[in-house]
Amino acid sequence: MPKDIRAQIRAFITAKFPSMSFSDEEDIFALGFVNSLFAMELVMFLEKAFxxxxxxxxxxxxxxxxxxxxxxxxxRLAAASAAS
Structure with a gap:
């Protein structure tokens, strides 16, 4: 499951910033192409996709x-949800 989660997150980010390349461990904010508006899009994407x-x-x-x-x-959120 973790690889699939990473692949979906990576696909979402790459769709928004097709010219950027980054690893799963790189700070996308430090790379300078993510702003606070996109951060909220990430939150909404994660909530909906998962x-x-x-x-x-x-x-x-x-x-x-x-x-x-x-x-x-x-x-973590999936594990907490499954446990409750």
């Missing part, structure tokens, strides 16, 4: 800096 709700306490920049961190957030 049928989850991201709680306010998880809406920190650190959770969205890299494809790997976003995938980790989705996995």
């Amino acid at each position: 049928a989850t709700r991201i709680p306010n306490e998880e809406l920190t920049l650190d959770n969205f800096r890299t494809v790997a961190r976003m995938a980790g957030l989705v996995e």
Whole structure:
């Protein structure tokens, strides 16, 4: 599942910024092509694509800096949802 999550997140970002190349571990904000508006698009994409709700306490920049961190957030939320 993690590779599939990463692939979907990467596809979403690449569709918006086709000329940019980045690894799953690179900080997309530090690369300079992501702004706060796109950050909100990422939140909405993750919630819709993975049928989850991201709680306010998880809406920190650190959770969205890299494809790997976003995938980790989705996995954590799915695990918490499954456990409840």
